[in-house]
Amino acid sequence: MAVATEAKAVSPRRRESLAGAKVREALVGYAFVAIPMGFFLLFFIFPVGYAIYISFFDWGLLGKIEYLGLQNYKDLIHDKAFWTWPPHIHAASENSAFWNTAYYTAVVVPTQMALGLALALAVNAKIRGRTFFRAAYYFPSLTSSAAITAVAIYILNSGGVLNAILSKIEGHTVRTPWFGESGTALESIMGLNVWTTSGTMMLFYLATLQSIPTDVYEAAAIDGASRWRIFSKITFPLLKPGHFFVAVLSVIGCLKIFDQAFIVSAGKGGPAYSTETAVLYLYQTAIFDQYWGYAAAIGVVLFAIIFLITLVQRLLFGKAEIGY
Amino acid sequence: MGAQPEAVARPERRLAETPWRKAGAAGGRLVLYGLLVVVALFYLLPFFWGVSTSFKTLPESVQGFDLIPNHPTLDGYRTAFTTGPFARYAMNSAIFAVSTTLTNLFLCTLGGYAFARLRFPLREPLFLLVLATLMIPDQMRLVPMFQILADFPLFHWNLIATYQGYILIHLIYATNLFLMRQYFLTIPKDYEEAAKLDSAGFFKTYWKVMLPLAGPAIAAITILSFQGTWNDFYWQLILLQDDSKFTLNVGIAQFTTSGGYGHDWPPLMAVSTIAIAPVALIYLVFQRYFIAGVTTAGVKG
Numbered sequence: 001m002a003v004a005t006e007a008k009a010v011s012p013r014r015r016e017s018l019a020g021a022k023v024r025e026a027l028v029g030y031a032f033v034a035i036p037m038g039f040f041l042l043f044f045i046f047p048v049g050y051a052i053y054i055s056f057f058d059w060g061l062l063g064k065i066e067y068l069g070l071q072n073y074k075d076l077i078h079d080k081a082f083w084t085w086p087p088h089i090h091a092a093s094e095n096s097a098f099w100n101t102a103y104y105t106a107v108v109v110p111t112q113m114a115l116g117l118a119l120a121l122a123v124n125a126k127i128r129g130r131t132f133f134r135a136a137y138y139f140p141s142l143t144s145s146a147a148i149t150a151v152a153i154y155i156l157n158s159g160g161v162l163n164a165i166l167s168k169i170e171g172h173t174v175r176t177p178w179f180g181e182s183g184t185a186l187e188s189i190m191g192l193n194v195w196t197t198s199g200t201m202m203l204f205y206l207a208t209l210q211s212i213p214t215d216v217y218e219a220a221a222i223d224g225a226s227r228w229r230i231f232s233k234i235t236f237p238l239l240k241p242g243h244f245f246v247a248v249l250s251v252i253g254c255l256k257i258f259d260q261a262f263i264v265s266a267g268k269g270g271p272a273y274s275t276e277t278a279v280l281y282l283y284q285t286a287i288f289d290q291y292w293g294y295a296a297a298i299g300v301v302l303f304a305i306i307f308l309i310t311l312v313q314r315l316l317f318g319k320a321e322i323g324y
Numbered sequence: 325m326g327a328q329p330e331a332v333a334r335p336e337r338r339l340a341e342t343p344w345r346k347a348g349a350a351g352g353r354l355v356l357y358g359l360l361v362v363v364a365l366f367y368l369l370p371f372f373w374g375v376s377t378s379f380k381t382l383p384e385s386v387q388g389f390d391l392i393p394n395h396p397t398l399d400g401y402r403t404a405f406t407t408g409p410f411a412r413y414a415m416n417s418a419i420f421a422v423s424t425t426l427t428n429l430f431l432c433t434l435g436g437y438a439f440a441r442l443r444f445p446l447r448e449p450l451f452l453l454v455l456a457t458l459m460i461p462d463q464m465r466l467v468p469m470f471q472i473l474a475d476f477p478l479f480h481w482n483l484i485a486t487y488q489g490y491i492l493i494h495l496i497y498a499t500n501l502f503l504m505r506q507y508f509l510t511i512p513k514d515y516e517e518a519a520k521l522d523s524a525g526f527f528k529t530y531w532k533v534m535l536p537l538a539g540p541a542i543a544a545i546t547i548l549s550f551q552g553t554w555n556d557f558y559w560q561l562i563l564l565q566d567d568s569k570f571t572l573n574v575g576i577a578q579f580t581t582s583g584g585y586g587h588d589w590p591p592l593m594a595v596s597t598i599a600i601a602p603v604a605l606i607y608l609v610f611q612r613y614f615i616a617g618v619t620t621a622g623v624k625g
Contacts, residue, residue, distance in 0.1 A: 022443070028526045029444035036435040037450060039496050042477075044457035047468035054467055061474070122360055127353070135611060136364040139371070142607055142614070144555040146573035147599035150580055150592055151374040157587065161373060161389045195367070203615060256463060259557045266581030279463050287562065292467050299464040306461055 048303075051296045059293035072297035081273070082281060082298070095182070095273035097281035104190060104277065105254035111194050112250050113243070116201025121231075123202070124209050134206075138199035145196070145259040152192045153179060153264060179264040182274035189260045189275060197253065201246050208242030209235070248313055255306055258283065278302055371600070378593035385589040400590030409567065410595050413575040416564075417599075419487065420571065421554040424494040428549040431496050433542065436504025437530045441516070451505070457498050462558060469493065470562065485566035493563075494553055500545040507541035508534060543613040551603050572599040 055073070058066040076082055083098035123134045140148060155161045156178035166174040178188040212235065220230045258279040261269065267284070269276030282302070286295035377385050378400050380393045388394075404410040438444075439451050473483040473493070483489025515537065519529045535542070557573045564574060572595060579592055607614055 025442055025526070026444035029438045029442035029447065032438035032442065032526075032530075033435050033450065035431055036454065036496050036501060039431075040454055040457050040498070042472070043469065043493050044460050044465070044498075045453070047465045047472070048460055050468035050471070051464050054471065059467075063471075063475075119363070122356065122363075125356065127356065127360075133360050133364055135607075136367050138615070139604070139607070140367055142551060142555075142603055143371075143600045144557070144573055144576075144603070146557050146576040147596040150576050150596045151370050153580055154377065154587070154589055154593060155370055155373060159386055164389055199367070252461075256461060258463075262561070263577045263580055282463060282466060283562070286467055286470065292471070296467040299461075299467055303461055303464040307459070310459075 051299050051303075054293055055297040055300050057293045059291075059296070061290050061292065064293075068293065072294050073301070075294065076297055076301065081276070082278075095276060097269070097273075097276045097278045100186060100274070100276055101255060101257065101278040104186060104257055105251060107187075108190050108194055108254050109247065109250045111190075112198055112201050113246055115194060115198040116246060117205050117239075119198060119202040120205035120209055121235075124206060134202075137202055140196040141199035141203075143196070146263060148196055149192065149260050149263045152188075152260075156188055179275075180271060182270075182272035185264065185271060185274045189257070189264065192260055193254075193257070197250075201250065204246050204249070205239065205242050208239050208245075212238050244313065248310055251309055251313070252306055255302065255309075374593045374600075375597050377589050378591075378597045380590050382588060382590055385593075397590075400594040403588070404591040404595045405598075408591065409570070410572070410575055410598075412568070413570045413572050414598060416569060417554060417571040417573070420490055420494075420560075421550050421602075423487075423491050424553045425546055425549040427491070427495045428497055428500050428545060429542065432500040432504045432545055433535060433538065434530060435496075435501050436508055437534050439501070439505040440508035441534075442526065454498050454501055466562060473563065485564055485569050487569070490559065490563050490569075493559070494556075497545075497549060497552055500548060503545055503548075504538070504541055507538055511537050540613060543610060547606055547610055547614055550606065554603060 054064075056068060056070070057064045058068050081096060083096045119137050123130045123137070157163075158175040158177040158180070162178070163174045163176060166176075176184065178184050216234055216238070217230065220234055225233070256279055257277050261275045261277045261280045262283070265271075265275045265280075267280070267288070269280050269284070278298070279302070282295050282298040285291050285298060372391055373389065376391050376393055379396045379398070381395055381397055381399060384394060405414070439447065470484070473489045475481075476483055483492065511534065515533050516529055519533045524532065555573070557577070560571045560574050561577065564570060567578075570578070576592070576595055576599060579595065580587070
């Protein structure tokens with residue numbers, strides 16, 4: 001009733017009020033997103049430009065000291081602590097942040113993906129207690145990296161549980177300080193992180209697995225295809241979006257490796273720079289050495305590398321998709 | 325000629341295979357179970373060991389590795405939390421986690437509602453900008469963020485090692501804003517139409533109509549925000565360079581590094597247990613929201 005009278009009353013005024021309502025809606029909209037947009041502009045978008053700007057300077061804690069142009073980047077190319085050419089991995093005194101990170105990534109990404117997929121396939125099977133198994137495998141993924149590294153230090157120390165078990169198996173006393181030797185420190189961090197993050201990869205694979213329509217499997221089962229055939233010819237290819245997503249996530253996560261390397265080496269990247277990672281090097285340059293301009297340049301290079309790898313992966317997986 | 329014999333052969337083969345297959349399936353199932361259990365032990369045992377050690381005496385912690393302490397004691401907890409500074413660190417962790425959870429809850433639901441429902445120019449580009457921030461690595465932000473907080477633009481505040489500074493840069497997690505917007509988009513518009521006829525304002529519609537309908541998404545972002553801040557190590561380490569502001573995570577790093585490798589295990593494991601416990605408990609109770617949140621946030625993230 002009220003609506004009818006309003007419509008009859010004055011149509012020009014109503015049109016005006018409609019326009020007014022639109023403006024009001026827009027203003028309210030801006031008001032509601034004002035704080036988030038201000039936040040993202042100041043703390044995310046602006047810092048990208050600011051980082052690039054700072055990277056052109058010799059910059060101290062309190063601001064710019066001297067304009068250097070591209071000097072920071074040139075220095076980085078010749079910085080043996082950051083990277084060396086030809087690459088050295090595990091040549092004690094030749095460990096460099098870049099190659100340590102590359103080596104770490106090259107080992108962890110495939111291991112993590114394979115384990116994540118295997119776990120996803122296992123807990124996707126129709127079995128009793130799969131909710132429990134799923135929860136158990138995901139559990140390390142959700143805990144504090146500092147706390148879990150402390151637990152790992154306890155288990156892997158020279159008098160720890162792992163060595164006790166190894167001693168029993170080998171029949172003589174084993175006292176390897178896993179995080180304390182340059183030949184095993186980085187590998188121990190690899191193991192630690194494969195363990196703590198494979199559950200996350202499992203979840204993403206599981207989400208993709210469950211999006212595959214079941215009639216595809218039914219058709220294959222009627223044809224009498226073997227399990228391996230079903231997996232290799234149907235499941236694996238259909239998981240392609242999952243592969244891409246997990247690969248990107250895993251690579252980016254690996255390139256950012258920091259917390260564990262910092263904690264096991266007291267921030268020093270030792271022993272013999274074996275746990276020196278790119279981000280740890282960036283941290284040391286900024287916080288310990290106060291070379292903020294140089295640290296900014298390292299940050300920009302890292303961003304460029306991460307961005308490029310994401311692009312290449314997208315291209316590779318995109319092409320494979322066309323092939324099918 | 326090719327098709328005919330096969331059609332005949334098929335049922336025969338099936339008959340021959342069925343008992344085999346059944347036995348094979350049962351055996352396979354058993355093997356699968358065995359594997360799943362072993363792997364589960366592998367994933368969980370380290371935690372049991374850690375928790376168990378937190379209740380041991382120092383001598384026992386380095387001698388045997390029994391899962392049940394022979395002489396259970398709270399000495400480890402006392403050393404860390406009563407004599408040591410960890411009560412304060414735990415308090416700081418809680419202050420940061422709770423306050424950033426509250427700011428995320430308010431700002432992400434309000435912003436998510438606006439991005440999902442209100443029409444205003446540039447809405448889509450602005451939202452894309454929010455998503456684009458997910459591609460900016462925290463590592464690149466280390467230097468500029470430190471500089472911004474050391475001398476805050478216009479006001480010249482020094483916010484390093486302050487509660488405000490840390491909370492300020494964690495007001496909003498982009499994934500939470502994304503999650504809320506996606507959820508609001510799935511709510512049928514009829515509900516708001518009813519509110520409009522009542523001539524309720526936009527804020528009232530958000531508060532009285534939309535929020536009560538968004539329970540699962542709100543649960544998910546509550547959990548994700550709390551977990552994100554509670555588990556953060558990177559920004560806590562960089563910004564909270566004053567031991568009155570240390571959190572559990574920074575304290576743990578300090579603890580493990582200060583004494584080299586001769587460690588006092590029971591208190592270290594006590595602190596680690598407390599650092600893991602809140603998120604673990606939330607996970608046990610709200611597993612459903614947890615997993616839904618992680619996969620939705622990640623799919624776009």
